[in-house]
Amino acid sequence: MDDVIKGLEDVNIKWTRLTSVDGEKGILRYVGYDIEEIVDKRASAEEIQYLFLNGELPTGEELERFKEKLEEGYDLPDYVINSITGMPRSSDVVGLQMQGMSSLAATSHLGWNAESNRDLAAKVIGQMAAITSVSIRHVLGKKPELPWGSDGFSKSFLRAVFDKEPTEKQAWAMNTVNVLYMDPEVPASTSAGLVAVSTLADLYSGVVAALAAFKGPMHGGAVDQAVQQLIDIGDPENAEEWFNKNVVLGKKKLMGFGHRVYKTYDPRARILGSVADLVALTGDSARLLQVAKALEKLGISTMGTRGIYPNADFYSGLVYMGIGFPPSNGIYPALFAISRVSL
Numbered sequence: 001m002d003d004v005i006k007g008l009e010d011v012n013i014k015w016t017r018l019t020s021v022d023g024e025k026g027i028l029r030y031v032g033y034d035i036e037e038i039v040d041k042r043a044s045a046e047e048i049q050y051l052f053l054n055g056e057l058p059t060g061e062e063l064e065r066f067k068e069k070l071e072e073g074y075d076l077p078d079y080v081i082n083s084i085t086g087m088p089r090s091s092d093v094v095g096l097q098m099q100g101m102s103s104l105a106a107t108s109h110l111g112w113n114a115e116s117n118r119d120l121a122a123k124v125i126g127q128m129a130a131i132t133s134v135s136i137r138h139v140l141g142k143k144p145e146l147p148w149g150s151d152g153f154s155k156s157f158l159r160a161v162f163d164k165e166p167t168e169k170q171a172w173a174m175n176t177v178n179v180l181y182m183d184p185e186v187p188a189s190t191s192a193g194l195v196a197v198s199t200l201a202d203l204y205s206g207v208v209a210a211l212a213a214f215k216g217p218m219h220g221g222a223v224d225q226a227v228q229q230l231i232d233i234g235d236p237e238n239a240e241e242w243f244n245k246n247v248v249l250g251k252k253k254l255m256g257f258g259h260r261v262y263k264t265y266d267p268r269a270r271i272l273g274s275v276a277d278l279v280a281l282t283g284d285s286a287r288l289l290q291v292a293k294a295l296e297k298l299g300i301s302t303m304g305t306r307g308i309y310p311n312a313d314f315y316s317g318l319v320y321m322g323i324g325f326p327p328s329n330g331i332y333p334a335l336f337a338i339s340r341v342s343l
């Protein structure tokens with residue numbers, strides 16, 4: 001767009017060349033690449049982060065350089081770590097992400113610089129992973145650990161959070177959910193971040209603004225509500241009674257169902273459902289997966305004819321749970337937010 005609209009007058013941000021969604025057919029493309037193909041080819045989170053930041057997939061050399069910049073971000077200054085660990089253990093993790101990013105906004109003195117921002121964006125993604133690791137560990141009562149290693153963004157992050165080597169399956173599941181949740185369109189958080197940087201504020205301040213909009217239950221927070229609903233139902237045998245009493249009688253919406261754009265099965269939900277099948281194998285995650293499957297059947301048979309189907313949030317929480325993250329302190333929305341920082 002060549003015109004500059006002053007003061008954002010009458011601006012309606014709706015379109016991005018980065019994503020295209022066919023909501024009737026359930027097709028999602030990232031810069032022209034079909035999401036199913038991206039996942040089938042096991043593209044790494046870093047490749048897709050690069051795609052969104054640069055508009056094309058990286059060559060091998062470009063990817064290496066991008067990863068170096070990203071990994072620079074893992075090395076958080078002590079004052080950022082201290083700003084998080086000084087907070088109560090009961091804190092919300094998205095709030096702690098804002099706390100860490102605010103510390104960087106306060107000290108960066110950068111302002112907006114289109115030339116250097118591309119490299120800085122890679123570093124910010126690494127810093128976001130490091131801030132999230134410190135924050136999750138803090139609310140779980142553990143000492144800070146920073147991501148490390150050059151064998152993959154998702155692996156480095158899991159290694160830090162759990163302080164041990166992730167399995168290949170955990171790393172693959174984390175990479176898949178990271179890639180699927182990058183889908184930008186132009187949600188409230190992206191719009192809020194764009195408004196902040198349109199004043200030529202620095203990238204860190206843009207991320208803080210985006211996180212503030214993301215935190216609400218109608219946006220990033222929805223992933224927690226979808227899991228909480230499964231926890232409340234507790235057992236697949238209770239699903240039908242709960243559904244009839246709450247959704248059919250119009251007392252509650254079925255969380256993780258319905259979408260503004262998708263009027264059929266959200267392709268991300270389909271993929272995440274199959275990832276959940278592979279990682280949610282024991283304990284709570286396995287039992288809640290059975291609850292989700294029972295609810296999915298009831299939801300589609302009752303609301304499918306009105307175009308209301310599972311969205312990406314329906315199974316993502318179970319993938320996080322299957323990897324080993326507990327459903328507390330807003331940890332799941334915070335994991336979702338890591339993906340969105342690539343935009």
Ligand code: ACO
Pocket residue numbers: 218219222247252253254255256257258259260261308311312313
């Ligand atoms: N459960 C029950 N009824 C629903 C649901 C649902 N999940 N979704 C829509 N409906 C019904 C509404 O009650 C409304 O019924 P009415 O016409 O009788 O009043 C009708 O369908 C239209 O609903 P709207 O909210 O106007 O539809 P819209 O397409 O704008 O809404 C939305 C999309 C907000 C996501 C909605 O489906 C919803 O609230 N879903 C539950 C929350 C959720 O899962 N959020 C995650 C969003 S997607 C994501 O973050 C990946």
